[in-house]
Amino acid sequence: MTIYGYARCSTDETKQNIDRQIKELKELGATKETIYLEYESGTKINRVELNRLLEQVQNGDQIIATEVSRITRSTKQLCDILDLVQEKKLKLVLGGFIVDCTKGELDPMTEGMLKMMGVFAEMERNMISKRVKSGIANSISKGGRIGRKQITKDDIPQIFLKHYDKYKINQADKNLGKNPIDRRGINLKEFMAITNLSKNTIYKYIKLME
Numbered sequence: 411m412t413i414y415g416y417a418r419c420s421t422d423e424t425k426q427n428i429d430r431q432i433k434e435l436k437e438l439g440a441t442k443e444t445i446y447l448e449y450e451s452g453t454k455i456n457r458v459e460l461n462r463l464l465e466q467v468q469n470g471d472q473i474i475a476t477e478v479s480r481i482t483r484s485t486k487q488l489c490d491i492l493d494l495v496q497e498k499k500l501k502l503v504l505g506g507f508i509v510d511c512t513k514g515e516l517d518p519m520t521e522g523m524l525k526m527m528g529v530f531a532e533m534e535r536n537m538i539s540k541r542v543k544s545g546i547a548n549s550i551s552k553g554g555r556i557g558r559k560q561i562t563k564d565d566i567p568q569i570f571l572k573h574y575d576k577y578k579i580n581q582a583d584k585n586l587g588k589n590p591i592d593r594r595g596i597n598l599k600e601f602m603a604i605t606n607l608s609k610n611t612i613y614k615y616i617k618l619m620e
Contacts, residue, residue: 413472414463415440418448418480431476438474438503452483464491467500470512474503478524485525492521566615569605574619577601 415435419428428447435445448459460481467473473495475481481504482488495502495511502509509520573596580595596604601612 411470411472412444412468413439413441413474414467415445416448416460416463416473416475416481417445418450418452418457418460418475420451421449431480434476435474439472440474452479452481455484455487464494467494467498469498470500471498472501472503475505477505478507480504489525492516492524561614561618563618566618567605567607570607570612570615573601573604574616577616 415432415438417428417431417435419431428449432445432447436442446459446463448457450457463473473481478488482491491502492509494500495509496516499511499513501512504524507524509516509524576595577598578595580597583595598609598612601607602609605612607615
C-alpha cells in the first residue's frame, strides 16, 4: 500500500504558502516522493497533478488531502473521485473524514455525508466569487480603479531622487565623450547599488522624471 498526498493552492508559490499542507500530509504518512503539488483553482476539473495522482494509484492505496476543498470544489468531480475510490478499493482521507473502500463498498451514509461536504465546498467557492465580483462592480461604479495603482512622481522614493542628478551628470558627461575617470556622476550599475533598485525600476522612475 502506498500513501499519496495531494496539496493545492489557488495561486503560485510566490503568493500562497503550501508548506502547512505538506507538513500535515507527511504527518499522515505521505512522503516527498508521493505528494503531488498543484497551483490551480479547485473548481478546475482538468488539473495535471491531480490527474497524474488518480492515474498512479493502485488497488489498496491511500489518497490524503487536508480537506475536501483541497482536492476539489466541484461536486461532480468529487462524485467521480468517489467512483474511482470504490472501483480501485482505495482509502480516501480528507482532513478528519475517512472513506475506506479497501475492504468493500462505500456505505450510503458516508457517501452522503462526503457529497454534502462537496456541495458546501462548491457553494463556498461560488459565494466568494460572487462577493469579489460584487466588490469590483461596486468599486467601478464609484469611480474606483481595478488593478495595480498607477505610479506617479509622488511614488518615487527619496533615495532615487537623492542620487538622480548624479546619474544625469554621468549621462551628460558620457554624451560629451569624457573619460570615465573624469566623470562626476554615477553610472547605472552604481545607481542600482546605491538605491537597491532594479534596472527596470530605475528606468521606470527616469521615464516619470523626464
